[in-house]
Amino acid sequence: MTEAAFRSLYEQHRDALFRFGVRLTGSAETAEDLTHDSFLCLYRGGWDQSRGSAKTYLYGAVRNLAYKRHRDLGREDSDCDADAPVDPVALGSLISKETSEAVRRAVMTLPVAQREVLVLFEYEDLPLREIAQIVEADVGAVKSRLYRARESLRKWLAPVFEEATR
Amino acid sequence: MTDRDENFNRILRQWKVDGPSSNLDRRVWSSVRAEQSAMRGKRAWKWLPIAAGVVLAVAAGAIVSMHHPSDPHPTGAGREMRDAKIETMAHAEGFVPLPRGAITVVSRKEKQ
Numbered sequence: 001m002t003e004a005a006f007r008s009l010y011e012q013h014r015d016a017l018f019r020f021g022v023r024l025t026g027s028a029e030t031a032e033d034l035t036h037d038s039f040l041c042l043y044r045g046g047w048d049q050s051r052g053s054a055k056t057y058l059y060g061a062v063r064n065l066a067y068k069r070h071r072d073l074g075r076e077d078s079d080c081d082a083d084a085p086v087d088p089v090a091l092g093s094l095i096s097k098e099t100s101e102a103v104r105r106a107v108m109t110l111p112v113a114q115r116e117v118l119v120l121f122e123y124e125d126l127p128l129r130e131i132a133q134i135v136e137a138d139v140g141a142v143k144s145r146l147y148r149a150r151e152s153l154r155k156w157l158a159p160v161f162e163e164a165t166r
Numbered sequence: 167m168t169d170r171d172e173n174f175n176r177i178l179r180q181w182k183v184d185g186p187s188s189n190l191d192r193r194v195w196s197s198v199r200a201e202q203s204a205m206r207g208k209r210a211w212k213w214l215p216i217a218a219g220v221v222l223a224v225a226a227g228a229i230v231s232m233h234h235p236s237d238p239h240p241t242g243a244g245r246e247m248r249d250a251k252i253e254t255m256a257h258a259e260g261f262v263p264l265p266r267g268a269i270t271v272v273s274r275k276e277k278q
Contacts, residue, residue, distance in 0.1 A: 003198070010194065018186040028183075032190045040197050103181040122178050150174065160177050 006043050009054050014039075016124060021062050023119040026108045030069065034062045052133055059126075059134045063116055070112075099160055106156045114149035117142050 017038060021031030038061035041047075047057040107115060113135070120131045128146075132139045154161070 003202075006198070014190070015185050018190070019183045022183045023181070028186075032186055032193075035186065035190060036193050036197065039194050040201070043198055043201060099177065099180045100182060103178055107178075107181065122175060153178070154174065157177060161173065 001043060001045060001047075006039075009042065009058075010039055013055055013058050017058055017062050020059060020119060020124060021066065023107065023123060024063065024066050024112070024116055025069075026104070030066075034065050034069070037065050038062045056130055056133050059120065059124075060136075063134060067112075099163075102157065102160055106153050109156070110149050110152060114145045114152070117145045118149040118153075121146055 014035065017035045018028075018031050021034040022028055025031060025034070038058050041061050042054065042058060046061070047054055051057075107118065110118065116135055117131055120126045120134065121128070126134075128139050128142050132142045135142065137145075
């Protein structure tokens with residue numbers, strides 16, 4: 001890949017990938033590492049043009065590197081079929097302080113398989129087909145995870161909704 | 167999209183994330199430069215055996231030409247030199263030196 005082509009892709013996708021990394025891992029520092037490593041993979045020629053766009057490749061790289069990092073740190077994610085435990089009392093007190101932090105906490109409590117599709121759909125505005133490519137699942141599975149993620153968030157963020165509708 | 171969904175999305179989007187620090191740019195470009203120099207290094211190592219082979223072949227050729235007898239059938243300037251030598255030898259054929267004392271020096275006046 002030429003330096004000019006790489007620079008163009010970097011400037012185009014850097015911020016979005018970083019945001020995705022932050023919302024996936026909850027850490028700006030980790031998100032910077034993931035963004036850096038993903039672009040380096042791209043530069044080294046990891047992207048196969050016939051398998052999708054550079055954008056899809058980069059999101060997939062951030063996601064896979066996040067998984068790898070998680071595994072290397074010896075953490076086990078909860079099964080995507082099971083709702084992660086959340087403390088509604090703690091969340092309620094947080095909500096009264098700051099909605100942004102409440103949303104962050106609620107999203108971070110989602111199982112990672114639900115969280116990644118929610119972030120890509122709600123925050124990055126990616127179509128379901130592209131999300132399916134990135135998370136290596138079919139569109140039906142993506143829809144199902146998205147539905148469950150939204151239902152969990154609606155439940156956990158109910159106090160915020162009440163506040164918003166007053 | 168229902169009203170509830172709009173409300174849901176509006177609340178979700180209250181989780182704002184700042185952009186990356188300038189440190190990310192520095193890290194990425196420094197890694198790209200390192201990658202480029204590693205690639206150049208790899209390319210150099212790839213050509214090194216070929217270059218060494220060429221140098222050895224030239225050196226071997228020079229050594230052989232220094233120690234080997236000259237070509238028995240030279241062309242060009244070599245042939246001219248050889249022909250010139252033969253010509254000199256042809257003119258010298260039949261030359262018999264005069265015996266000692268057989269030379270008489272005659273001045274121009276005496277000759278006249």
